Amino acid sequence: MPKLALLDITGNLATLTLNRADAHNAMSIDMLADAHACMDTLESLDNQPSVLVITGAGRSFCAGMDLKEVIIDTDASIPRQLLESLAKLTHRIRMFPAVTVGRINGAAIGGGCGLSTVCDISITHADAKLGFPEVDLGLCPAVVAPWLVRKIGAGKARQVLLTGGLISGTRAYELGIVTQVVETRDDLDEAVNKATASLLSGGPDALGATKALLNTLDGSNDLDILLEGAALSASVLATDDAQNRLKSRQK
């Protein structure tokens, strides 16, 4: 079976690619496990890269949780495992010393938009569809909320998470959910290459120290709040209301 997350390391630049294009890179337990394996590799390197690009294969960045895996037929522990795995992955990405650049090549939805939010820098194009439609599905975006609150402040996060729905790359830029927006998908690589080249010109130790300080200042080190969020999210997901909505959406 092909790996659902790929890692490429070229000098000081690493690229992690979500590799499940036929499912818009929706996050299954297996895909998250492969992404964790990529982080294992990165963390074990003697010479760690100073920049980590995160992107998606195909036309989407990441469509969010694989809804097939969160409909509870027999095993109610699967959604919880998935949410905990996502919580830990976002924390590992934020704790990794390399500066992370989200190359948001297309749809970044729910947990996928959360993955974009956790990146230090994230670049998308004007027509990309982003957002947190969890409340519309009867779900609570509790794992991604801490990252969004840190990124854009609680007032705007309140508006974004409670309103649900999807927004354009341009609107996501206005709200501060992404840090840069280019006009079209074709312009994305130039912008990403420019940003990575600029980051690579900086001293890796200085970048790492700065990122670590910012993590301390904004509370990013706190894994417990993410796990508490995963538990909350799993409990809302297990309610009849949420399950019925998810099932009717599958049909």
Add this chain to the structure above:
Amino acid sequence: MITLTTHTADSHNIGIIAFDRPGKRNALTPEMLDRLVDLAPQAAGDHDAIVLTGEGRVFCAGFDLALCQTTPDGDIMRKLLTGLSNSCRTLRNINKPVVIAAHGAAIAGGCALLGGADIVVSNTAAKLGYPVTKIGVSPAVSAPFLGVSISRGACREKLLLPELFSGKHAHRIGLVHELTQEPEDVIERALSIAANLASKPHAAYAATKQWISKLEGSEQQNHAKLGLETSLALTGGPEEQRLLGALTF
């Protein structure tokens, strides 16, 4: 001086709570804030969402300062500050959508109320701000709510610099979420946002709202209490007596 009506949109019942003292630009009295604290949770029980607004040309010009002058020892000011802090907390703790339609002006205590909303709608030329140090009052009571909603840098500036700013500027710093060109359109936009929010699954909405409150720390009652105590400590003091007493209407 405060009314509750029901507006029905897309089969959702929206409770419109309105300050009804348009001749005084909806200047707040202790009774109005106490009534808001009682009425808002009641209204939330009977409706799918709440919209708070004001009758007439402006949302709210702040405390009724002429009334405050009648008790130089700070008795009325103290009641107003306490009522304001309670109002913000009450609105914030409602588990259903709370939208504020702040057309025309939201000044001082009126601006502080915005901290209780999920979404604030205003118009581009509206006047907002916290110019209360000019009358010897500390806006500390607003800080626990404002400081977590907008950036800490902007909060510091807005509370310390006693100047008004436009709706457009308030939108830029995140104090206002949605903007209309004309003040007359604010209520309609607020109602349509409230109807949209009311259509969301209730349990998910409530859980998400509570989670964000936990993350931002506004549920930490001690901050709200500390903010109120800081404002109360100055009330009735010589500086306030001198500056507030010098106001003429």
